[in-house]
Amino acid sequence: MAPAAPRLIDRGDLLAALDRAAAGKVTIISAPAGSGKTSLMRAWADRPGQPHRLAAVQVQRDQHDAQLFWLALINAVRHASSVASRAEPPAATPDFNGQAMVDRVLLELADHRGRVILVIDDLHELNSPEALAQLTRLLTNLPPRVHAILATRRDLQLRLHQLRLAGELAEIRAADLRFTERETRELLDASGIALSEAGAALLHQRTEGWAAGLRLAAISLAGHPDPERFVAEFSGSNRTVAEYLMAEMLERQPDDVQQLLLRTSLLDRVNGELADLLTGRSGLERILLELEDANAFVVSLDPERTWFRYHHLFGDLLRLELRRTQPEEVRALHRRAADWFTEHGQIVDAIRHRQTVGDWPGAARLLADHAFSLTLDGHLQTIQALLRAFPPGVPADDPELALVRATSDVFQGRLDEAAAHLAVAELHAETAPADRQRRLRVAIASVKLSLARRRGHLAGVAEQARFLASPVTGQSDEDIALGSVLRAVALYNLGIVESWALGLEDAERHLQEGAVLAREIGRPYLEVGCLAQLGFAARIHSFATSRRRCYKAIALAGRYGWDTHPIIAPALVTLAANMIWAGEFDEGERWLQRTARALQTDASPGISQLLHMATGMLHAGRGRHREALEEFSTAERLQTQLAGWHTLASQLAGWTLATQARLGMSGEAGACLAALADERANLGEIRNAAALICLAEGNPAGALGALHDVLDGTAPVIGDGTIIEAHLLSALAHHKLGDHRAANQATERALALAEPDRLVLPFAMKGSRELLEALPRHETAHAALLTDILDVVHGSSLMARDQPPPPPTEDLSPSELRVLRYLPTNFSRPEIARELSVSVNTVNTHIRNIYAKLQASDRSAAVERARELRLLSAGATR
Amino acid sequence: MDQAPALYTIRINGHLGATALSAFPAMVSQLQGAETVLTGRLDRSALYGVLAEIEALGLDLVEVRQLTPQRKSPEPGDSRPP
Numbered sequence: 001m002a003p004a005a006p007r008l009i010d011r012g013d014l015l016a017a018l019d020r021a022a023a024g025k026v027t028i029i030s031a032p033a034g035s036g037k038t039s040l041m042r043a044w045a046d047r048p049g050q051p052h053r054l055a056a057v058q059v060q061r062d063q064h065d066a067q068l069f070w071l072a073l074i075n076a077v078r079h080a081s082s083v084a085s086r087a088e089p090p091a092a093t094p095d096f097n098g099q100a101m102v103d104r105v106l107l108e109l110a111d112h113r114g115r116v117i118l119v120i121d122d123l124h125e126l127n128s129p130e131a132l133a134q135l136t137r138l139l140t141n142l143p144p145r146v147h148a149i150l151a152t153r154r155d156l157q158l159r160l161h162q163l164r165l166a167g168e169l170a171e172i173r174a175a176d177l178r179f180t181e182r183e184t185r186e187l188l189d190a191s192g193i194a195l196s197e198a199g200a201a202l203l204h205q206r207t208e209g210w211a212a213g214l215r216l217a218a219i220s221l222a223g224h225p226d227p228e229r230f231v232a233e234f235s236g237s238n239r240t241v242a243e244y245l246m247a248e249m250l251e252r253q254p255d256d257v258q259q260l261l262l263r264t265s266l267l268d269r270v271n272g273e274l275a276d277l278l279t280g281r282s283g284l285e286r287i288l289l290e291l292e293d294a295n296a297f298v299v300s301l302d303p304e305r306t307w308f309r310y311h312h313l314f315g316d317l318l319r320l321e322l323r324r325t326q327p328e329e330v331r332a333l334h335r336r337a338a339d340w341f342t343e344h345g346q347i348v349d350a351i352r353h354r355q356t357v358g359d360w361p362g363a364a365r366l367l368a369d370h371a372f373s374l375t376l377d378g379h380l381q382t383i384q385a386l387l388r389a390f391p392p393g394v395p396a397d398d399p400e401l402a403l404v405r406a407t408s409d410v411f412q413g414r415l416d417e418a419a420a421h422l423a424v425a426e427l428h429a430e431t432a433p434a435d436r437q438r439r440l441r442v443a444i445a446s447v448k449l450s451l452a453r454r455r456g457h458l459a460g461v462a463e464q465a466r467f468l469a470s471p472v473t474g475q476s477d478e479d480i481a482l483g484s485v486l487r488a489v490a491l492y493n494l495g496i497v498e499s500w501a502l503g504l505e506d507a508e509r510h511l512q513e514g515a516v517l518a519r520e521i522g523r524p525y526l527e528v529g530c531l532a533q534l535g536f537a538a539r540i541h542s543f544a545t546s547r548r549r550c551y552k553a554i555a556l557a558g559r560y561g562w563d564t565h566p567i568i569a570p571a572l573v574t575l576a577a578n579m580i581w582a583g584e585f586d587e588g589e590r591w592l593q594r595t596a597r598a599l600q601t602d603a604s605p606g607i608s609q610l611l612h613m614a615t616g617m618l619h620a621g622r623g624r625h626r627e628a629l630e631e632f633s634t635a636e637r638l639q640t641q642l643a644g645w646h647t648l649a650s651q652l653a654g655w656t657l658a659t660q661a662r663l664g665m666s667g668e669a670g671a672c673l674a675a676l677a678d679e680r681a682n683l684g685e686i687r688n689a690a691a692l693i694c695l696a697e698g699n700p701a702g703a704l705g706a707l708h709d710v711l712d713g714t715a716p717v718i719g720d721g722t723i724i725e726a727h728l729l730s731a732l733a734h735h736k737l738g739d740h741r742a743a744n745q746a747t748e749r750a751l752a753l754a755e756p757d758r759l760v761l762p763f764a765m766k767g768s769r770e771l772l773e774a775l776p777r778h779e780t781a782h783a784a785l786l787t788d789i790l791d792v793v794h795g796s797s798l799m800a801r802d803q804p805p806p807p808p809t810e811d812l813s814p815s816e817l818r819v820l821r822y823l824p825t826n827f828s829r830p831e832i833a834r835e836l837s838v839s840v841n842t843v844n845t846h847i848r849n850i851y852a853k854l855q856a857s858d859r860s861a862a863v864e865r866a867r868e869l870r871l872l873s874a875g876a877t878r
Numbered sequence: 879m880d881q882a883p884a885l886y887t888i889r890i891n892g893h894l895g896a897t898a899l900s901a902f903p904a905m906v907s908q909l910q911g912a913e914t915v916l917t918g919r920l921d922r923s924a925l926y927g928v929l930a931e932i933e934a935l936g937l938d939l940v941e942v943r944q945l946t947p948q949r950k951s952p953e954p955g956d957s958r959p960p
Contacts, residue, residue: 033936153933212936238912240892242936247897313936317897324900 011043011183014176018044021170022117022147026139026163029151031174033313034212034242037151038121040177045117052147053112055080056119058301059126061268061312064381066131067096071378073120074101077108080116088559092378093525094411095566097601098134102141104561110143118142122312123152128381132157139163178209191218199231206235212313216245219296220252246317257291260284261310262326263333265318266356268349269301269309277340278333331357342366347374348382355389361400364390365436368400368443371407373485376525383408399428403443410450413604418451439482446486449493456500456606456642465494468510481521488518488526496533496570500606500647504540511537525567528557532571539719543578543757550575569598569607577614581721583760583788585621585797592618605641612638613652620655621764621792625662632656651718654685655765661689661696662767669693684710684717684726691729692766700733707733724750724762731771744779747771751782760789760798769793783825784863784872799868812853812871819846820871824863883921885945888928890914891938901931913940 018040021027029037045054055076063069074090090104109116126132136159139148163169179187184204188195195203207213217234221227230248237244250258256279263278264270272285288308291298297314301307310318323330334357341350347370354363367374367386374383387404402425409418422444429440445464452461468490491514499507511530518526535550550571557568572595579588595611616631635652646652653676660669670693673681680686687710694702709715710726717723731746747768754762763772772790780786788798812820822832829847833840847859854869856862866872888905894914899907905918905928920928925942932939 033934210936238893238909239895240890240898240914240937243895243898247895312934316901316934320900321897324897 010186011040011179013180014040014172015044015047017172017176018149021172022149024163024170025142025147025168026160027147027149027170027172028158028160029149029172029177030155031153031172031177033153034210034311035174035177036179036211037177039211040172041119041121041149041151045119052115052117053080054117054119056121058121059123061122061125062127062385063125063131064127064385065379066098066128066134066381067092067101067378068382069126069128069131070096070098070101070105070134073118074105074108077105077112077116077118081108081112088524088561090561091524092376093562093565093567094375094378094380095601096378096380097565098130099600100564102134102138105138106141106143109146112145114145116146118146118148119151120148121151123150123156124154127385129157136160177211179204179207179211179214180209184209184214187214187218188221191222193218193221193224193227195221195227195231199228202235203231206231207241210241212311213241213245215295215297216242216249219294220245220248224252242313242317246314246321250318250321256281256284257287260287261318262322263329265310265315265322266330266333266353267337269307271307274337274340277336335359338362348379348386351386355386360390364398364400364404368403369439369482371404372443372446372489373482375407375411376485376489376523380408380411399425399432399440402428403440403447406447407443407450410447410454413454415451415454418447422447422451439479442483442486446490446493449490449497453493453496454604454606456646457497461494461497461501465490468494484517484521485523488514488521488523491517492526492529492533495530495537496606499533499537504537507537508534508540524556524560525562528553528560528562529567531556532568535571535574543581543759546574547578550578564594564597566598566601566607569595570610572598573607573610573614577610577617580614580617580621581761582758583621583764583792583798585618585792587797587799588614589618605638606646609635609638609642609646609652610648613648616655616659617761617765620659621761622795623764625659629656629659629663632659648718650680650683650685651722653680654683654689657686657689658692658765661693664696666693666696670697682709682715684715684722687715688722688725688729691726691733695729695732695736700736703733704730720753720757721759721762724753724759725766727753728762728766728768728771731768732766735771735774740774743771744775747775748780748782751780751785754789755782755785758785758788760785760792763789764792777825778827778831781821784821784867787824812850816846816850816853817871819843820850820862820866823847823850823859823866824872881921883919883924886918886920886925887941887943887945888916888932888939889941889943890916890932891940894937898935898937901935902928904928917945 018027029040031037041056045052045056055073057069057072057076059069060072071090071092078089109118120135126135139158139160140162142148160169181201181204184207185197185200188200188203203214203217207217217231221230224230234244234248250261253261259279259281260275264275267274267278270288272283272288275284275288276282285306288298289300289305292300292305292308297311298308299311301309309315334353338350338353338359341347341353347366351363351366354360354366363386367383371383374380383404387401387408390401402421406418406421406425409415409421425440425444425447429437429444432440445466448464449461451457452464468487491510495507495511495514498504498510511534515527515530515534518524518530531549531553535546535553538546538549553571554563554568554575557563557565557571562568572591576588576591576595579585579591592611592615595614599608599611612631612635616628616635619625619628619631632652632655636656639646639649639652657669657673660666660672669689673686673690673693676686681690687706691703691706694700694706707726707730710717710723711730727746727750731743731750734740734743734746750762750768754760762768769790772786772793775786777783777786792798818836819832822835827835829843830840833843836843850856851858851862854862854865856865863872889910891913893909893912894907902916902918904920904924905916908915908917916928918928929939929942
């Protein structure tokens with residue numbers, strides 16, 4: 001039977017004080033355990049007819065992870081919103097951007113239509129200086145109509161003096177929370193306790209108006225045969241209030257309630273199933289519900305009332321009592337709880353219980369098995385805390401713990417430490433029991449791949465990935481689930497490394513497999529990561545495919561609120577680079593800025609290198625060669641931090657040399673060139689640079705010599721961009737030599753190659769203006785592209801072509817498309833007819849149809865519309 | 879900051895019973911009038927651990943005192959071993 005209910009009483013003065021405080025921005029309730037902070041906030045916020053919405057979070061016990069705190073907070077804020085959101089609930093990631101998160105919470109709060117009360121309870125449990133600093137920023141920037149109430153046991157370093165000076169900060173402290181004698185009387189009355197005036201006064205005096213003491217007393221007093229005697233005895237005792245009343249209260253409970261309270265006190269939270277498991281009885285959920293209804297220091301944690309927790313003070317006393325009275329039971333109870341939490345995938349709880357009873361090997365195994373999952377779930381700091389909890393006596397060379405340390409080091413960018421821990425794990429994995437060996441090996445390989453990716457270590461990766469060849473097997477669902485996470489992580493890292501090493505086909509296959517697996521196992525972070533890199537790998541198909549994939553990845557990332565998160569950076573920078581290649585400089589620049597924001601918190605050398613390189617391309621395309629050289633040089637310096645050559649290394653080296661030569665530093669560039677090893681000097685990108693240096697030195701014949709292997713296809717090249725460049729350089733050389741026909745032909749070849757993806761950048765970078773202007777319009781089949789390129793060369797930026805997606809139009813036929821390509825030129829209709837070897841009437845019919853389908857009234861409107869719809873590139877016929 | 883353990887006495891209002899005392903296994907307890915005095919050799923982190931327990935149990939802390947301050951005299955020339 002549950003104790004009778006001491007109800008919350010109406011503490012009018014305090015509620016009025018909170019009302020006054022709520023006129024400002026922030027209220028802090030700072031008072032010791034059991035002062036009635038939570039009850040006050042509940043009573044205040046739950047008053048009927050309140051015109052506000054409530055967003056309440058309770059900080060988890062000993063919360064180390066800033067991210068988990070913020071996710072709980074933003075979920076509460078969103079939950080309080082009346083506007084249904086299309087976006088996915090925010091999900092944890094291994095690399096948390098606190099700054100961006102605070103901005104998001106502020107945005108969500110600003111979006112609320114009415115008044116919002118943000119309640120953060122147990123803030124003293126937030127064991128993360130980082131999170132407190134972020135919270136300070138949130139509190140000082142709260143939108144109007146938002147009021148925050150924080151409850152804490154002790155004063156925190158929140159640095160809110162600005163708010164204090166502005167009169168926006170109110171404080172409620174222990175003395176304010178103390179019950180007055182009148183309130184004590186009201187509490188007793190509300191609980192149906194008949195006590196004399198003197199008795200009530202005595203009780204008030206003995207408890208000093210301490211809320212927890214009064215509530216505990218009320219539980220014991222309700223139904224007590226002699227309340228006056230109870231108070232007199234209590235008053236005559238020197239025992240501390242909480243302990244005395246707790247013992248009294250417990251003694252008055254029936255045995256099943258006592259056992260329930262004592263045995264489940266070692267849990268941070270309890271449900272009916274766990275209560276039954278730890279007491280060996282059944283149906284105890286009912287008692288938990290009754291205790292909550294009776295307001296007996298038990299509160300439910302979810303709206304369905306399946307999980308409960310005890311008031312911390314109450315729980316701590318119960319736990320001490322359990323250890324004192326049933327010490328022989330404690331270990332078994334922790335073990336049972338640990339097993340239950342393991343089975344139910346609540347690994348952090350499971351590990352804590354194993355650690356509490358000193359089951360270090362068991363705790364280490366669990367932590368090692370779940371290190372990746374926990375990291376992906378945002379528990380990075382909790383993992384650190386769990387690692388610290390292992391006693392120094394646990395062997396430092398424990399392979400399981402070394403593996404955990406290696407995993408968390410990798411995710412925190414401490415690569416040397418990770419490698420050292422990995423070596424320890426590897427060395428001792430052989431001594432692990434046979435049944436652990438396979439799992440350890442897979443985990444080790446997975447960490448190695450992560451490390452290889454961060455280091456840009458391209459060699460030996462395939463070897464690490466060998467375990468991917470065998471399907472995920474295991475004795476249990478849990479084995480398979482763990483295996484799947486490791487597999488998805490491995491595919492992601494492998495795909496990235498492969499795409500850097502130009503194994504684009506393998507990269508694409510692995511990334512696609514990784515994305516599918518990640519979606520199956522509900523790991524959106526990994527799915528977004530794979531898709532983001534797929535944009536880059538799609539270069540083997542076309543720039544258009546690459547763009548589409550980037551947009552897809554960015555859209556998915558946006559649904560999870562990862563718009564400017566490091567995980568999406570590969571798609572952002574690839575999209576930016578694609579636009580810059582196509583001469584869409586302004587739009588490309590915007591995407592570069594977004595990439596830079598995404599990399600604020602995690603700038604590993606591989607991706608930073610891409611950002612600097614793309615920024616250099618942008619400057620070069622705009623003719624700002626000095627700025628371009630700076631970016632290229634930064635990118636080259638980052639290359640030295642990578643252990644292998646990036647796919648684009650030769651491109652970067654070539655452009656750096658070429659930019660130097662263009663800036664009149666051809667001597668320097670020549671020296672760098674001479675210093676290159678032969679196998680690199682023969683790459684197409686480097687030969688192009690050599691040709692440009694020759695041109696800068698007034699040696700066009702030498703340039704043609706350098707280009708020979710690139711143009712005949714014997715020099716390896718990264719892509720069409722290199723060949724386009726080579727044609728342009730040879731055109732320049734021919735031009736210098738006075739052979740204008742050859743120059744025009746080379747320019748035309750460059751245009752033809754550039755047409756499908758509209759690669760404008762090489763023309764803008766290579767100073768081809770004179771060539772292009774010299775090219776007779778009737779000699780080119782790429783007049784539209786030529787016009788665009790000349791626009792860019794003259795300093796404008798092309799409009800981004802495919803965003804938003806164009807409205808559907810009736811498809812043009814292939815012959816209409818062929819005619820359409822001539823519309824931007826100054827060819828007359830008979831001239832077009834001659835070019836296409838058809839009659840003028842046919843051309844007229846086609847043009848009429850084109851106008852109709854494009855809803856254009858004349859030739860220039862048709863051309864404009866066709867540009868918007870990207871119909872002017874040859875690729876569009878495919 | 880001195881890292882060596884030192885002897886501390888911690889004075890708490892009220893008499894601690896067996897339950898509350900079990901939270902301080904490293905300390906010896908003594909009743910003095912209406913107060914409980916806990917005594918024990920603690921280093922910094924142990925001291926803060928004890929203070930955290932006192933906070934968690936809602937106890938009324940009256941005084942914390944270090945009995946054997948082990949600070950070395952800072953005078954120059956005092957660095958010779960004894």
